[in-house]
Amino acid sequence: xxxxxxxxxxxxxxxxxxxxxxxxxxxxxxxxxxxxxxxxxxxxxxxxxxxxxxxxxxxxxxxxxxxxxxxxxxxxxxxxxxxxxxxxxxxxxxxxxxxxxxxxxxxxxxxxxxxxxxxxxxxxxxxxxxxxxxxxxxxxxxxxxxxxxxxxxxxxxxxxxx
Ligand SMILES: [Cu+2]
Numbered sequence: 001x002x003x004x005x006x007x008x009x010x011x012x013x014x015x016x017x018x019x020x021x022x023x024x025x026x027x028x029x030x031x032x033x034x035x036x037x038x039x040x041x042x043x044x045x046x047x048x049x050x051x052x053x054x055x056x057x058x059x060x061x062x063x064x065x066x067x068x069x070x071x072x073x074x075x076x077x078x079x080x081x082x083x084x085x086x087x088x089x090x091x092x093x094x095x096x097x098x099x100x101x102x103x104x105x106x107x108x109x110x111x112x113x114x115x116x117x118x119x120x121x122x123x124x125x126x127x128x129x130x131x132x133x134x135x136x137x138x139x140x141x142x143x144x145x146x147x148x149x150x151x152x153x154x155x156x157x158x159x160x161x162x
Contacts, residue, residue, distance in 0.1 A: 032136040033060040034098070039148035041115065042108075042155055043124040051122060052079075053113040053130060053148055054106050054156065059098035066095045067133040074117035076130075081109055090114075098134065108156035126150045 039055035050073075057065065068076045079090045096111050098104055106112050113130065115122070122128060132144040 032063045032134055032140070032142050034058070034063075034132070034134050034142070034144045036132075036144065036146050037103075039130070039146045040155070041122060041128045041148045041150045043150050043153045044115075044118050044122045045153065046121045048118065048121070050114055050116045051118065052108065052156075053115060053128070054108060055146065055148065056103050056105050057096075057098055057132075058103045059100060059134065061136050062100045063098045063134050063136040064095040065098060065132055066135050068113045068130055069133075070115060070128060070130045072118055072120070072122060072128050073115035074119065077114045077116060078111070079114045080111050095135075122150055124150050124152045 035058040037056040037058075039053070041053045042051045044051040053068070053070075065078065068078060070076050077092045078094075078096060080093045081088060081090045090112075092114075093111070096104065096106070104111070115128075128148045128150060130146040130148055132146060134142045134144055136142070
């Protein structure tokens with residue numbers, strides 16, 4: 001009678017299970033990466049109710065800017081500017097779409113971040129820190145830290161389209 005060696009069978013099974021687990025582990029690792037360029041905040045004068053923060057955002061994956069916060073303001077909202085006839089008005093929006101690889105501008109005539117109830121006048125030359133909340137297509141949240149330079153009160157009018 002021949003004896004059939006059975007050692008090694010158990011090992012083989014374990015190897016297969018190990019590979020399946022490794023496959024699951026790598027599936028959910030993609031993280032959205034956001035590039036921030038030219039971030040700036042418009043200076044405010046004492047008693048001013050609000051001012052704006054502006055920048056260019058480019059996300060590596062389709063995602064949305066859903067919130068922002070800053071230690072310098074009581075409330076921070078995402079706004080969009082509209083022209084109604086000759087009158088410029090603005091309204092809060094829930095989010096701004098950031099399509100993968102596309103540069104999205106937050107500027108003085110479109111989307112912007114509104115710093116409401118500044119705790120102190122925001123002075124030209126200072127740096128304001130902002131934290132942006134970005135959510136990717138799978139609902140995963142990322143925080144993006146931004147240091148924005150404060151520019152004088154009249155900044156931004158020079159890039160209005162004529
Ligand atoms: Cu606004």
